[in-house]
Amino acid sequence: MPQPQLATNVRKVSDDACVLDIEGEMTAFAEKVLTDAYNLATDDGARVIILNFENLQYMNSSGIGLLVTLLVRINRAKQRLLTYGLSDHYKHIFELTRLNDAIGIFDTEDQALNAAHA
Amino acid sequence: MTDQTEVSPPTPSGWAEPTPKVRLSHVPEGAMNLNVEGRQLSGPLQGFGPMWQKTYTVSLPEGTASPEEVVSAWKENFKDFWLPGDHFYAPLAGLNPGEVALINSRESVPGGLMKLSTGVMVVYSDETSFTLMTTQGHPFSGWVTFSAFEDEAGTKVQAQVLMRANDPMWEFGMRFLGGHKTEDRIWQHTLSSVAAHFGVQSDVATEILCVDKKLQWGRARNIWHNAGIRSGLYLTVYPFVRFRAAVRSSRRA
Numbered sequence: 471m472p473q474p475q476l477a478t479n480v481r482k483v484s485d486d487a488c489v490l491d492i493e494g495e496m497t498a499f500a501e502k503v504l505t506d507a508y509n510l511a512t513d514d515g516a517r518v519i520i521l522n523f524e525n526l527q528y529m530n531s532s533g534i535g536l537l538v539t540l541l542v543r544i545n546r547a548k549q550r551l552l553t554y555g556l557s558d559h560y561k562h563i564f565e566l567t568r569l570n571d572a573i574g575i576f577d578t579e580d581q582a583l584n585a586a587h588a
Numbered sequence: 589m590t591d592q593t594e595v596s597p598p599t600p601s602g603w604a605e606p607t608p609k610v611r612l613s614h615v616p617e618g619a620m621n622l623n624v625e626g627r628q629l630s631g632p633l634q635g636f637g638p639m640w641q642k643t644y645t646v647s648l649p650e651g652t653a654s655p656e657e658v659v660s661a662w663k664e665n666f667k668d669f670w671l672p673g674d675h676f677y678a679p680l681a682g683l684n685p686g687e688v689a690l691i692n693s694r695e696s697v698p699g700g701l702m703k704l705s706t707g708v709m710v711v712y713s714d715e716t717s718f719t720l721m722t723t724q725g726h727p728f729s730g731w732v733t734f735s736a737f738e739d740e741a742g743t744k745v746q747a748q749v750l751m752r753a754n755d756p757m758w759e760f761g762m763r764f765l766g767g768h769k770t771e772d773r774i775w776q777h778t779l780s781s782v783a784a785h786f787g788v789q790s791d792v793a794t795e796i797l798c799v800d801k802k803l804q805w806g807r808a809r810n811i812w813h814n815a816g817i818r819s820g821l822y823l824t825v826y827p828f829v830r831f832r833a834a835v836r837s838s839r840r841a
Contacts, residue, residue: 498735498748530602531712531719531733535641535750538632542639542800559601566606566711567721567731568631 475527476500478507480514487586488516489579493525496533504536508543517549518586522579524555534567541572550574554582602714604685610709610723612688616677619690622822623815624707627723635729635752636807637759639800640768642749644775645793646783648742653786655716655736658745662734662782663718669781671695671774683710683718695770696727697816702823706815708732722754725815727767729754729807732775745782747775752804755811759803 475495483489488511494500511519544551552574556564564570576582609628615621632639648658662669663683670676674695679687687710696704706727708720717735722728730751736743749771753759761767776792783790811817 528601530714530717531731532717532735532748535731535733535748538639538750539641539799541633546800559603562606563603566604566629568629568634572633 474499474501474503476503478503480507480510482511482514482516483520483579483583484587486516487518487520487583488514489520489522491522491525493527495527496529496536498530498532498536500533501536504540508540512547512549519544519549519551520579520582520586521551521553522555523553523557523560526556526560529560529563531567534563534569537569537573541569550586552576552582552585554579602685602712604709604711607686607709610688610707612690612707614680616690619675619677620692620703620705620819620822621690622705623725623813623818624688624690624705624723627707627725627813629709629711629721630724630726630729630754630810631721632730632750632752634807634810636755636804636810637728637753637762638798638802639752640749641797641799642751642771642775643746643795643797644748644772644779645744645746645795646779646788646790647739647744648783648786648788648790650742652788653743655738655743658736658743658782658786659716659718659734661785662736662745663713665785669778669785671777674774679710683713683720685710685713689720695774696767702816702820704816705819705822722751724754724810725813725818726754727758727761727816728752728771729810745779747779749775750799752807754807755814756808757811757814757816761816 477493479491481489490507541551554576609626612625667676667678674693677690679689681687690707693704707723711721712719719731719733721731728751732749734747736745753762779792
């Protein structure tokens with residue numbers, strides 16, 4: 471099995487929100503890296519998970535599938551999932567796969583944080 | 589038949605362009621074309637039933653074929669790997685991003701009592717994978733990713749379905765009328781056929797995971813687009829429509 475080409479960094483940005491900085495390629499092989507980052511954020515007490523895609527290099531359909539399963543876990547835990555930093559190209563892909571129906575998409579971290587606390 | 593130029597061009601990254609409504613570029617001879625044209629795509633978030641992730645894999649021994657060779661052959665021969673008796677009408681331009689395929693299936697209907705017409709769109713395609721996403725009314729709402737990758741033993745070939753039954757009727761069929769088993773059979777047959785194409789006889793490993801047990805009652809109204817109901821109505825009414833047209837035409841003559 472190929473190695474994941476994805477790195478994450480978890481930042482606590484307020485009492486109840488964590489940003490997961492995503493860097494690299496979001497593919498099927500990134501599942502463990504993403505899950506570990508999510509668990510770290512949850513252990514830190516986050517009720518809002520914000521994915522920062524500013525340094526996303528590539529995402530295929532399996533990567534989109536990972537986001538769907540992450541979203542289900544987040545909804546089950548009564549948390550919220552927001553994103554920012556998606557390029558126009560990936561915003562289109564969220565539209566195509568209809569992820570934008572369920573995941574908040576923002577341009578900047580400030581906008582996502584404001585929405586998190588609205 | 590609609591103009592071929594209506595098909596969205598694939599993006600360089602392998603993704604199709606977003607489309608508010610599905611458009612067919614070509615209706616093959618003999619295909620029943622219902623429940624596809626003008627429909628929206630429908631992903632795993634838009635369905636009604638519990639969310640399932642089903643993974644079917646088969647291994648090809650080292651040296652049999654590279655992941656790129658497997659996926660290339662898979663795309664080229666996709667309709668031949670489909671379950672016998674059902675029809676997958678591949679787009680003329682091939683399984684490229686933005687292309688739409690028609691499916692005429694009896695297997696998807698409990699008891700095979702009638703032919704179901706539905707469709708899928710290629711939303712993603714690269715050298716080692718491609719993904720088909722369903723349209724509104726399809727038995728399930730979601731997508732299937734077909735891929736191949738190298739592992740220690742050789743090349744692993746995989747079909748992974750992420751889906752919810754589209755509406756309460758399909759959910760009933762999935763749970764109580766063997767819908768899930770039929771789906772397993774479809775993809776197990778497909779993977780066996782891919783392996784056989786490369787001269788390998790191998791069992792298909794199946795892994796089923798319930799990602800979300802909840803029913804999405806807010807999506808119960810998806811039944812309005814149910815392709816089974818609509819195909820059934822069409823097939824019931826169609827002989828009368830043809831008969832009436834024939835009578836009118838003979839009167840005019």
